[in-house]
Amino acid sequence: MAILKILQYPDERLHKVAKSVARVDESTRKLVRNMAETMYAAPGVGLAATQVDVHERIIVVDVSDTHDQLQVFINPEIIASSGSSDYEEGCLSVPGIYETVCRAEKVTVRALNEKGEPFTLDAEGLLAVCIQHEMDHLVGKVFVEYLSQLKQTRIRAKLKKRLRETM
Ligand code: GNR
Ligand code: NI
Numbered sequence: 001m002a003i004l005k006i007l008q009y010p011d012e013r014l015h016k017v018a019k020s021v022a023r024v025d026e027s028t029r030k031l032v033r034n035m036a037e038t039m040y041a042a043p044g045v046g047l048a049a050t051q052v053d054v055h056e057r058i059i060v061v062d063v064s065d066t067h068d069q070l071q072v073f074i075n076p077e078i079i080a081s082s083g084s085s086d087y088e089e090g091c092l093s094v095p096g097i098y099e100t101v102c103r104a105e106k107v108t109v110r111a112l113n114e115k116g117e118p119f120t121l122d123a124e125g126l127l128a129v130c131i132q133h134e135m136d137h138l139v140g141k142v143f144v145e146y147l148s149q150l151k152q153t154r155i156r157a158k159l160k161k162r163l164r165e166t167m
Contacts, residue, residue: 014140031049106123107128
């Protein structure tokens with residue numbers, strides 16, 4: 001297993017659009033294992049392949065307190081959503097920035113598991129937030145893009161400054 005490097009905003013590779021996985025095979029499962037290890041080490045509650053510079057539609061999520069409830073979504077699609085709710089979000093690609101985002105309260109997701117089998121899941125609460133946050137990464141969207149232009153400019157300046165100071 002391996003811990004992968006997480007791209008840091010503002011990195012233009014975070015805006016690439018991921019392609020569907022044509023076949024779930026051993027290399028897909030190896031990537032999923034490495035993404036899970038990277039997420040747990042960070043630590044975070046979710047990770048999209050985009051964040052580790054792999055532009056395929058794969059996300060991993062674990063919102064449990066015990067960190068032993070890994071959920072894998074390959075080629076995820078939201079087939080239903082309802083309600084709306086505000087949640088203070090963070091992102092491993094935007095460290096130290098926490099801002100409130102409004103998203104659907106409940107979502108129904110259809111995806112493939114790591115065996116390539118289709119499943120459907122109803123999610124709410126943090127799980128629903130996390131799935132929507134990760135699926136945004138797959139289309140090149142980072143949560144700060146929901147904020148005002150002024151806030152985005154300030155966040156970019158802050159993170160660029162921090163990057164310079166740690167080099
Ligand atoms: O670890 C994470 N925590 C989190 C908190 C609130 C809303 C979304 C998230 S996802 C984030 C990990 C991450 O950046 N995934 O892309
Ligand atoms: Ni994120």
